[in-house]
Amino acid sequence: MFSLAGKTVVVTGGGRGIGRGISMAIAQCGANVVVSGRSKESLADARSELEALGVQVHTVAADITRADDIARIVSETQERFGAMDGWVNNAGSASPDDIGPLLGVGEDQWDRVVDLNLKWTFFAAQAAARAMTRGGSIVNITSRSASHPNPNTGHYGAAKAAVENLTLTMAAEWGHLGIRVNAVAPGVVMTEELAKVFNTESRIRRQVETVPLQRLGTPADIGPLCAYLLSDEASWTTGALIAVNGGSPVPMGYLSYLHKVNSA
Numbered sequence: 001m002f003s004l005a006g007k008t009v010v011v012t013g014g015g016r017g018i019g020r021g022i023s024m025a026i027a028q029c030g031a032n033v034v035v036s037g038r039s040k041e042s043l044a045d046a047r048s049e050l051e052a053l054g055v056q057v058h059t060v061a062a063d064i065t066r067a068d069d070i071a072r073i074v075s076e077t078q079e080r081f082g083a084m085d086g087w088v089n090n091a092g093s094a095s096p097d098d099i100g101p102l103l104g105v106g107e108d109q110w111d112r113v114v115d116l117n118l119k120w121t122f123f124a125a126q127a128a129a130r131a132m133t134r135g136g137s138i139v140n141i142t143s144r145s146a147s148h149p150n151p152n153t154g155h156y157g158a159a160k161a162a163v164e165n166l167t168l169t170m171a172a173e174w175g176h177l178g179i180r181v182n183a184v185a186p187g188v189v190m191t192e193e194l195a196k197v198f199n200t201e202s203r204i205r206r207q208v209e210t211v212p213l214q215r216l217g218t219p220a221d222i223g224p225l226c227a228y229l230l231s232d233e234a235s236w237t238t239g240a241l242i243a244v245n246g247g248s249p250v251p252m253g254y255l256s257y258l259h260k261v262n263s264a
Ligand SMILES: NC(=O)c1ccc[n+]([C@@H]2O[C@H](COP(=O)([O-])OP(=O)(O)OC[C@H]3O[C@@H](n4cnc5c(N)ncnc54)[C@H](OP(=O)(O)O)[C@@H]3O)[C@@H](O)[C@H]2O)c1
Pocket: 012, 013, 014, 015, 016, 017, 018, 019, 036, 037, 038, 039, 040, 042, 062, 063, 064, 065, 089, 090, 091, 092, 093, 116, 141, 142, 143, 144, 145, 185, 186, 187, 188, 189, 190, 191, 192, 193, 194
């Protein structure tokens, strides 16, 4: 029903993983897409896949943890398309070297994870909002981790929780400017990166057992909601924190029991 035709949307970290799925959904709805990320190879891959959908694509090799790179994403978008209607703050992660139980987390690990997932997510949103002179829509990609305990990734969960809180304040402060801000919180989504961690059948099964809908997510599960939030049909939706997780907040033990009962 909704369309993004005529709109220009930036997706940070849009070259791979969930960001690639979001870029695809947005392009399928007709938007011009600006894809940013550090890996030029991922950007080139994404570009050819997106252009095949008939939309205009611009790629910007940029590190979101650098203020000048964020400024360049904005200026290149304006130069190429004239205006910016949407911005998806998707770039984020916690590298395997930076995670572990809270008792062992060092200051450097904390800074890397919290800077990428909170500090620079904020400054990217601020830069986007400053550039949205005719209003617009910002979508912050948070995580199920924002509202649950996260053994081994506590600092990542805390950063994502903070982004959800900032989403509420951004929505309140920027509503009068015609800028809507919402958050999408994925559950476990199988990306190439995650496949390196969930690399055995039993590891995958343990995750699937926490999901009422009995499968892990894919990047294609996240994009359509983002596309909706970027569209005019969502023009009365702001400050919403929306989970896309197959229902996974249900406790694991209970679900294992249910799945067993249902398959008996
Ligand atoms: N997969 C999940 O299960 C899951 C669950 C909940 C939330 N999330 C969130 O969803 C978002 C995407 O996650 P994903 O699983 O698709 O991650 P991923 O496969 O690890 O990819 C991370 C993305 O972020 C970009 N990125 C990382 N650091 C960057 C930097 N300094 N500057 C610019 N771009 C950077 C990467 O692009 P380059 O490497 O090219 O820079 C890549 O596109 C993240 O915010 C993540 O926290 C993921």
